[in-house]
Amino acid sequence: MEKRFYRIITHNDMDGVVSAALCSYALKIKRVYFTSPSAVSRGIISINERDVVCDLPYPLVCGLWFDHHEGNLEELKLRGISLEEIKGRFDLKPSCSRVVFEFFQEDGVSFPLYLEETVKETDVVDGFLYSSIEDWRKETPGKLLDNSIKASDSDLKEKQAYLRYLVPLLRDHPLEEVVKDERVKKRIEKYKLEEEKMLRLIEQDAHFLPFDTEKELVVIDLSRHNRRPWVIKQLVSLIYPEALAVIEIFPVFEREIKTTNFGISMSLTVKAKNSVSKDIGEIMRQLNIGDGHKGAAGGFVKARSKVEMLKKKEEVLKRIYELWKAQM
Numbered sequence: 001m002e003k004r005f006y007r008i009i010t011h012n013d014m015d016g017v018v019s020a021a022l023c024s025y026a027l028k029i030k031r032v033y034f035t036s037p038s039a040v041s042r043g044i045i046s047i048n049e050r051d052v053v054c055d056l057p058y059p060l061v062c063g064l065w066f067d068h069h070e071g072n073l074e075e076l077k078l079r080g081i082s083l084e085e086i087k088g089r090f091d092l093k094p095s096c097s098r099v100v101f102e103f104f105q106e107d108g109v110s111f112p113l114y115l116e117e118t119v120k121e122t123d124v125v126d127g128f129l130y131s132s133i134e135d136w137r138k139e140t141p142g143k144l145l146d147n148s149i150k151a152s153d154s155d156l157k158e159k160q161a162y163l164r165y166l167v168p169l170l171r172d173h174p175l176e177e178v179v180k181d182e183r184v185k186k187r188i189e190k191y192k193l194e195e196e197k198m199l200r201l202i203e204q205d206a207h208f209l210p211f212d213t214e215k216e217l218v219v220i221d222l223s224r225h226n227r228r229p230w231v232i233k234q235l236v237s238l239i240y241p242e243a244l245a246v247i248e249i250f251p252v253f254e255r256e257i258k259t260t261n262f263g264i265s266m267s268l269t270v271k272a273k274n275s276v277s278k279d280i281g282e283i284m285r286q287l288n289i290g291d292g293h294k295g296a297a298g299g300f301v302k303a304r305s306k307v308e309m310l311k312k313k314e315e316v317l318k319r320i321y322e323l324w325k326a327q328m
Contacts, residue, residue, distance in 0.1 A: 005063050007031040011055035014146045015126040017163055018097040019054035021170040026104040034163045055096035064088035066100045071281055071291030094127025114174035128295055133237050133270050141175040148187035198231050202239055209321055218243040222250045223262055237269045244272035260309040267296035283323045
């Protein structure tokens, strides 16, 4: 099987990196390219039959496809593509890594025990399987690796280089050893400093909607900034522990120029994960602005002027709240 494929194209997050490490082990592939779901959806990346695609939307063509996002499955149905036509596997698992692991294990690949443990930690991080805020804040090897990936980079090239560095490291070593690597440790410490800045920013830009009397949805409105600040939305729980979900509004840039368009990213908090039954992805789909998981989703809204942007932002937030309250 390994002779047929020469490259892994995967999501630029922890789940994508671990998925790539598993594919690299199973298929003996060293070449890896990291990208975002939107880049695949827009068809701006050349993908062919010799590529293995992980944790991303299904492209026009590929050799093997692995994914676990419900929204990507819905997109296949809209395109009239049956899962039976696709080589690889789709399954609603906590992580794409789990999908990849089980596929190759059933195909006869004997993974080292440490890779099975890495997949378990990836399930927790990507599936957000935390029992409490305290559980989420624990510095487990998986959480530390995720933090190192989230640390900011000067440019895309630097990020790609770090993610590529991680693939053989994760493939060949236990996660506990990976997070002791000097390059990884430096990025973990860098993230800690950046997290402190994020908390200050949240204090400045976060608020509840005026009609949200039960204070369930926290809005972090970053649209005033001339550069998009980087914020980990779940940090909201440290300031507003009563919140059930967080909505991030952020400016959209084209060729480094700020536009009047804006993006929306929404996710459930740890508290909501264990107390309510909501589907954030369904809210985005009903609004026809985006897609995602039950616990996290995102969207994009176009506006031709600042006045229209302010109006649409108000309308979208109101509709999100209404759809949220309508869900049982």
